[in-house]
Amino acid sequence: MAKTVRQIARELGSAAVESISTVTTLAAAGIGGWIGYDAAPDTWDGWQAVVAGIGGIAMALAADELVEPVMRPLRRLTNPHSTNLTTPHTSSGATSDGGDRTPPMSVLDGIDRVAEAACADAASQAAIDACQIDRGAVLLTERDRWQGYPDGTASFYLAPGAHLHYWRDTKDSDHYPRAEYTFVNSADDTPIEVTAMRQLRELLETHANHENADTCDGALQTV
Numbered sequence: 001m002a003k004t005v006r007q008i009a010r011e012l013g014s015a016a017v018e019s020i021s022t023v024t025t026l027a028a029a030g031i032g033g034w035i036g037y038d039a040a041p042d043t044w045d046g047w048q049a050v051v052a053g054i055g056g057i058a059m060a061l062a063a064d065e066l067v068e069p070v071m072r073p074l075r076r077l078t079n080p081h082s083t084n085l086t087t088p089h090t091s092s093g094a095t096s097d098g099g100d101r102t103p104p105m106s107v108l109d110g111i112d113r114v115a116e117a118a119c120a121d122a123a124s125q126a127a128i129d130a131c132q133i134d135r136g137a138v139l140l141t142e143r144d145r146w147q148g149y150p151d152g153t154a155s156f157y158l159a160p161g162a163h164l165h166y167w168r169d170t171k172d173s174d175h176y177p178r179a180e181y182t183f184v185n186s187a188d189d190t191p192i193e194v195t196a197m198r199q200l201r202e203l204l205e206t207h208a209n210h211e212n213a214d215t216c217d218g219a220l221q222t223v
Contacts, residue, residue: 032059
């Protein structure tokens with residue numbers, strides 16, 4: 001029953017988040033169109049509508065870029081397909097997610113716990129930022145499928161010999177940290193930046209073709 005209530009709440013929250021995003025974009029487009037139309041000289045008969053359209057599109061795109069860092073974690077939080085539901089803490093020394101709440105026995109123990117927390121943080125951040133690629137929030141936004149590392153990077157296992165690598169550059173942008181996802185496979189050490197799910201599918205298909213070709217070559221050599 002509680003899970004059903006949470007599911008309904010997430011669905012309502014997801015609808016509200018998308019509505020806010022849509023209203024913001026439409027409002028920005030309207031403002032941009034009005035500014036463009038008003039700025040166009042009266043002598044540009046017939047071109048004022050074109051200028052207004054360009055202004056509306058430019059303003060809508062700018063607004064989408066500005067609100068995306070805020071909408072991304074909200075989409076992750078209200079994703080109705082996510083199985084990573086929050087559970088209450090237990091009252092014992094261990095937390096409900098398997099962590100240990102007892103005080104560290106030594107400095108090394110404390111370092112190990114911080115490193116473990118850093119890994120969990122990296123995996124969670126990778127799943128949150130993945131909304132910029134997986135806008136449907138059905139695969140890359142699943143936190144449990146990410147493996148985080150103490151340096152803040154994370155990896156997502158895609159298929160045998162292929163995975164997605166995540167890192168966050170906090171010094172790249174004056175406004176907000178830049179997240180980057182790269183495709184890495186066993187046949188090529190050169191990472192390829194991924195910006196869309198369609199591109200990721202094409203990279204996986206290419207990887208599969210190479211794997212099949214290598215398997216055929218190996219079979220022929222044994223004959």
